[in-house]
Amino acid sequence: MVQQKYKVLSNQLFSHKGMVLPFHYACDLTKESLDSLEHFEIRNSDVYIVTFPKSGTVWTQRIVTMLYDDDLPKDVDLVTMKCIPWLEYLAKGNNYNSGPSPRLFCSHLQEHLVPRGLHEKKVIYITRNPKDILVSYPHFSKFLLTLEQHKNMEETLEKFLCGWVGGGSWFDHVKGWYTNHDKYNILFLSYKKMIKDLRSAVMKISDFLGKSLPDAAVDKVVGKATFKNMKSDPKANYEFLSNCITKKTGHFFTRVSGKLLLNHLSQNERFDKAFEERMKDSPLRFIWDITELH
Known part of the structure; x- marks a missing residue:
């Protein structure tokens, strides 16, 4: 597939080399900065959390931040976003x-856009079933100014299926990373499984990162990483962001389920048809309902 160069799609979105991203005026996010990432210098001790938007990114950020607590500065009470910054969203003036x-x-970068030096380095990739992501988008767009607000779920569905949302095509994102997983030292985790058994997920991440924690320390991380505590944690909930970025009319953390889409049979059938066609050659399997986990 030929990857198109830079193209402005709307006031909020642009595409570059096959991926759609939101404009972010507080960061140096340009076609030049994206291209420069190809040669970004990777260190052996680096750790990268990669997701499609609304797949548990900040949740995993918070877990990893707590696991690295001994390695972080003690003189500054850093919020999660500063402890684990966005690779592509470099704040102006930072290095x-x-x-x-x-x-x-x-x-949130697709696999073909990350630094080439990242090969064989540690990557944690979180997958979430796309119906849940799709249904959560309207809630999230009420919080961030950088996201388009759609008229209704029909418009959200249309743009999600054609990849015209921040993060681009969910199908390309997930398949790209899974297809090329052997190039990386990568840990794949499922958002739904994290909900079902958070302690197991924390231990998997801890083992992957080479962190040996006693049971009491694991319990502490798990307790702080629950949905209830994350939603009220000022270090994690992103509600500290300025009014030039957020609308303050929504919430960063919302718990929604793709089952809501089932109320609209035609939308559900259309999504299922697209999913079956786009994922027919992929061995990936997704959990649509947490009751599927026993």
């Missing part, structure tokens, strides 16, 4: 190369 090791990053 990631000057930071101490270990460096922790998160990203």
